[in-house]
Amino acid sequence: MQIGIIGAGGMAAYHAKGFTLAGAEVVGIADPNKPRSEAFAATHAIPATYRTLKEMKTQHPNLDAVSIVTPNKFHASLTIEALQMGLHVYCEKPPARNASEMQAMYDESKRAGKLLMFGFNNRMRPESRAIATYIEQGEVGRINSAQATWIRRAGIPGFGGWFTDKELAGGGPVIDLLHMIDLALYFMGYPEPNCVLASTFHDFMGNASFKGPWGIADGTGKMDVETACHAMVTFKSGQCLTIRNSWAEMNEREVVSTTFQGTKAGGKVERLFGIDGVDETSVDSAVLYTEEYGRQVNRTIITEKDETMGRIANAMNFVKCLMEGEKPANTPEEALILMRITDAIYKSSETGTCVML
Structure with a gap:
């Protein structure tokens, strides 16, 4: 299973460790701040850096999923973009800025038939x-x-x-x-x-x-x-x-x-x-x-x-849902x-x- 991380924010380290411990391969980190993404990639042994999700998906056509670690404003748009690319999505909390954005994310996950989970680590x-x-x-x-x-x-x-x-x-x-x-x-x-x-x-x-x-x-x-x-x-x-x-x-x-x-x-x-x-x-x-x-x-x-505080375990659950059929720790219905x-x-x-x- 190949996963990319979008955003080199503070929570991204927990995502990378959890995904790796669960048996997935983190193939890239995308962040418009190139020095920040390069520093994160070097620290966490991630082989490639990109500026956008689109660039990452182009270079990794077999990408299975992404996690989103960005300011809240971009959660909905990036989640929907990833789902439309056929990717599963693990998004940091909060799910979105409001219920309208969350509804759009939920609808797109149902249309795409892809797993959508959130960082409700507690x-x-x-x-x-x-x-x-x-x-x-x-x-x-x-x-x-x-x-x-x-x-x-x-x-x-x-x-x-x-x-x-x-x-x-x-x-x-x-x-x-x-x-x-x-x-x-x-x-x-x-x-x-x-x-x-x-x-x-x-x-x-x-x-x-x-x-x-x-x-x-x-x-x-x-x-x-x-x-x-x-x-x-x-x-x-x-x-x-x-x-x-x-x-x-x-x-x-x-x-x-x-x-x-x-x-x-x-x-x-x-x-x-x-x-x-x-x-x-x-x-x-x-x-x-x-x-x-x-x-x-x-x-x-x-x-x-x-x-x-459960952050690594929650990220591991996301991978195990896809690789081993484990039950999701949270759902889009609950997030809505x-x-x-x-x-x-x-x-x-x-x-x-x-x-x-």
């Missing part, structure tokens, strides 16, 4: 997989409610770069940190949303005290996205989900968690980042809250630590529901009303 974290097993085996029962949280006290990813430009990114932490929303929906069975009520805030944008630690370069672009969001989603099934995402908000340390309450048990998957955001100082946990023999019990689930919810969050915040879906 589903593949060891602790998430452990909790999912208990849910699948019926030990949790129906999940009535859940809370999705990714909060940062000081974590704006650059000032004026593409992350803070709505045209390029589609939004701020609602879009950037949607992993826990996806994980909560995944645990709940991805129910059909009914109503969304949300507020977004723009405090601290441009304040250097609230900049993130990841070394993402500042730019000369806009800073017109939100820095925090609080939302409530109800579903046609009667379930509900509360959401809190922030890049800059007065709270404790950076916390990443999905908590849920079921009819038989509750649970939580959580990552507590180190004080400076460095993964090796973080703590991952998975726990079930249940009742046994008339007593309230917390079951701590011991799992191996994964500093990649997720983007409909994010659209509704922004609309509700703008209108001050509950948005019906």
Whole structure:
């Protein structure tokens, strides 16, 4: 299986490693920034660099698939272009900037009959997989409610770069940190949303005290996205989900968690980042809250630590779906529901009303 990578961004390294570990051959990297693509190719033993997807496909007529690691604005157009070339696509999160773009990607994947997957890596974290097993085996029962949280006290990813430009990114932490929303929906069975009520805030944008630690370069672009969001989603099934995402908000340390309450048990998957955001100082946990023999019990689930937060495992799953018939870890149908919810969050915040879906 031959795969090409489009975009030499930070997540591309996880794609390259995951694809290779799963038995695929990464034949090229395409990025209009030639020095960046050449440096990436040299680091990851990739034999060729290109400026465009078209150039890569021309040189590799037997190319099977591509992964997309670009600013969000280009996810839809590149995905559709690749699908029309007959390629399978693995696209970084978020799937797109909005539901309209995601719908077009979904429609094209169905027309082409090709696999379309996304970088929802938190589903593949060891602790998430452990909790999912208990849910699948019926030990949790129906999940009535859940809370999705990714909060940062000081974590704006650059000032004026593409992350803070709505045209390029589609939004701020609602879009950037949607992993826990996806994980909560995944645990709940991805129910059909009914109503969304949300507020977004723009405090601290441009304040250097609230900049993130990841070394993402500042730019000369806009800073017109939100820095925090609080939302409530109800579903046609009667379930509900509360959401809190922030890049800059007065709270404790950076916390990443999905908590849920079921009819038989509750649970939580959580990552507590180190004080400076460095993964090796973080703590991952998975726990079930249940009742046994008339007593309230917390079951701590011991799992191996994964500093990649499931990124390599998710990329491996993409390859194994195509080479070994493994079940996809996520689907375009789910991605479309997720983007409909994010659209509704922004609309509700703008209108001050509950948005019906």
